[in-house]
Amino acid sequence: MSTIFNSAQAPNPVGLYPHARQVGNLLFLSGVGPRQAGSSDIPGVVLDQQGEIISYDIEAQCHSVFQNVSTILASAGADWMDLVDVTVFLTNMKDDFATYNRIYADYFSENLPCRTTVEINKLPTPIAIELKCIAALPVTSNK
Structure with a gap:
């Protein structure tokens, strides 16, 4: 169930998948990027006529993706402190890791979920960061 x-x-979502799915007390978030709700705008991204990235601001994308995760968690009755595992995909580890790591520390200093960060060649949209998260929800009792 x-x-x-x-x-x-x-x-x-940019494909056929939900924002999140709860199984038991675990909440699995699909990959979350920094796009803004209601549009295809990506904070800090400048594209050329062919849709290729000219420049981007990893700091703006980090703040946006963390806000999107928080929004999805809230829609499922969860919050930031429920996160237990975060997988982060970066398209440029060499140039972006230090900034991302600093901002990540601001958001996650109190709950410390497990984390894996990997560099990938490209994401499906012109973004530089995507998060895949798992949250553990409080177990409710019927007593």
Whole structure:
């Protein structure tokens, strides 16, 4: 038995998948990027006529992706402190890791979920960061 969650306040998925799915007390978030809800705008990204990235601001993308994760968590009745595992995909580890790591520390200093950060060649949209998260929700009792 599972429950699917989609948030009207989060960016629409770019494929056929939900924002999150709860199975038992675990909440699995699909990959979350920094796009803004209701548009295809990506904070800090400048594209050329062909849609290729001219420049981007990793700091703006980090703040946006963390906000999107928070929004999706809230739509499922969860919050930041429920996160237990975060996988981060960066398209440029060499240039972006230090900035991302500093901003990550600001957001995660109190709950310290497990984390894996990997560099990948490209993401499906012109973004530089994507998060895949798992949250553990409080177990409710029927007593």
